[in-house]
Amino acid sequence: MSEYEVAKNIYAEYGVDTDAILEQLAKIPISIHCWQGDDVGGFERPDAELGGGGIQTTGNYPGKAKTIEQLRADLEKVLSLVPGTHRVNLHASYGEFGPTFVDRDQIEEVHYQGWVDWGKKVGVAFDFNGTFFSHPMADEGYTLASKDEKIRRFWIEHAKRCRKIAAWIGEQMGSPCILDTWVPDGAKNYTVDKFGYRSILKESLDEIFETEYPSECMRDALETKLFGIGSEAFVVGSHEFFMNYAARNNKMLCIDMGHFHTEEDISDKLSSILLFDDEVLLHVSRPMHWDSDHVVLFNDKVKMVAEELVRSGKLESTHIGLDFFDASINRIGAWVTGVRSMRKALLFALLQPIDQLIEYEESGNGYATMALLELQNVLPFGAVWNEFCTRYHAPLESKLIGIISDYEESVMRERS
Numbered sequence: 001m002s003e004y005e006v007a008k009n010i011y012a013e014y015g016v017d018t019d020a021i022l023e024q025l026a027k028i029p030i031s032i033h034c035w036q037g038d039d040v041g042g043f044e045r046p047d048a049e050l051g052g053g054g055i056q057t058t059g060n061y062p063g064k065a066k067t068i069e070q071l072r073a074d075l076e077k078v079l080s081l082v083p084g085t086h087r088v089n090l091h092a093s094y095g096e097f098g099p100t101f102v103d104r105d106q107i108e109e110v111h112y113q114g115w116v117d118w119g120k121k122v123g124v125a126f127d128f129n130g131t132f133f134s135h136p137m138a139d140e141g142y143t144l145a146s147k148d149e150k151i152r153r154f155w156i157e158h159a160k161r162c163r164k165i166a167a168w169i170g171e172q173m174g175s176p177c178i179l180d181t182w183v184p185d186g187a188k189n190y191t192v193d194k195f196g197y198r199s200i201l202k203e204s205l206d207e208i209f210e211t212e213y214p215s216e217c218m219r220d221a222l223e224t225k226l227f228g229i230g231s232e233a234f235v236v237g238s239h240e241f242f243m244n245y246a247a248r249n250n251k252m253l254c255i256d257m258g259h260f261h262t263e264e265d266i267s268d269k270l271s272s273i274l275l276f277d278d279e280v281l282l283h284v285s286r287p288m289h290w291d292s293d294h295v296v297l298f299n300d301k302v303k304m305v306a307e308e309l310v311r312s313g314k315l316e317s318t319h320i321g322l323d324f325f326d327a328s329i330n331r332i333g334a335w336v337t338g339v340r341s342m343r344k345a346l347l348f349a350l351l352q353p354i355d356q357l358i359e360y361e362e363s364g365n366g367y368a369t370m371a372l373l374e375l376q377n378v379l380p381f382g383a384v385w386n387e388f389c390t391r392y393h394a395p396l397e398s399k400l401i402g403i404i405s406d407y408e409e410s411v412m413r414e415r416s
């Protein structure tokens with residue numbers, strides 16, 4: 001009997017059908033963020049780098065993608081190493097702009113045609129993000145909430161264009177493109193006119209959302225945040241701001257696991273959000289002390305998020321995106337670890353005997369609930385994960401280090 005057959009029989013003792021779960025797991029889309037491959041640089045100018053916006057990449061590991069071709073090659077490598085269904089999450093700054101600089105208020109569908117063609121070739125649909133940072137117009141710390149009308153108009157135009165482009169991408173791909181809007185607006189020091197800035201942000205959003213797009217083409221998400229580097233005292237688009245805005249305007253929230261106090265339990269937020277909202281976008285990340293965007297691991301926090309999605313029955317209403325960027329290690333390895341960790345967390349959650357757990361809980365048998373959850377940790381999860389990798393043509397965990405160092409030697413080393 002194979003390792004998997006043994007594991008399958010063990011899980012069956014708890015009423016869990018591993019074959020059905022593997023099939024279900026393979027269909028859950030995980031949106032892979034393009035920005036792990038080049039440290040959030042983008043391709044608007046040669047050697048573009050992340051600047052400002054309260055986010056930061058640290059590290060200088062060799063092999064970073066310097067062109068769109070290199071980034072696509074790296075993404076294809078990643079896709080070959082991660083089992084299941086995936087999407088790719090683009091930032092507006094990753095378009096193909098040609099030899100002449102195209103500013104953010106001038107971007108058009110044509111700049112993303114290459115991505116659409118590539119997505120059709122490799123079989124991934126897209127999500128999209130406006131890029132409201134790494135730009136002189138964002139240097140004063142405010143974009144859509146700016147009191148400078150010229151700055152505000154510039155970013156409103158960018159946001160409107162991003163929505164139009166997202167709708168076009170979704171239509172081209174036959175899959176709704178989730179457009180996340182995150183603005184870095186805020187201040188390092190205590191701010192007197194918080195009400196004023198938040199009123200301006202609201203006004204900008206109202207104008208941006210005046211145009212309706214079909215939900216089969218695009219859907220809007222709004223990303224909340226507690227603080228960033230340089231916006232420690234005040235973030236205009238706080239959790240309360242966007243939660244209220246989204247609820248009243250029928251928009252989706254984007255919950256980034258790095259955008260809260262590090263001790264907050266992100267998984268606990270989901271049932272409250274999904275009880276009232278039709279959908280939610282997740283940015284799965286791993287904050288260490290702050291919104292540090294470390295590579296996602298198969299750890300307790302990620303497992304708890306996956307468990308909540310499964311237990312609430314809201315997997316299909318949730319768009320799972322990743323958001324981390326680590327330039328201190330092999331970037332492909334970072335990507336692959338993060339994507340696989342999220343998928344492992346989903347598998348771990350799906351393998352739990354939920355009905356039995358609820359029965360124990362409802363009958364007041366707290367010990368049994370706890371013991372059955374503890375038992376999950378010693379069941380042969382690894383054998384089921386290995387089977388999933390084999391069935392969906394991805395290497396086993398034990399092969400990854402070798403594969404990634406080969407790619408580093410043969411492809412990434414060549415990049416000056």
Ligand SMILES: C[C@H](O)[C@H](O)[C@@H](O)C(=O)CO
Pocket residue numbers: 035040054055129182223225256283291323
């Ligand atoms: C690059 C992303 O847009 C960015 O990480 C955003 O989603 C965020 O989380 C900012 O802190």
Ligand SMILES: [Mn+2]
Pocket residue numbers: 223256283323
């Ligand atoms: Mn995020």
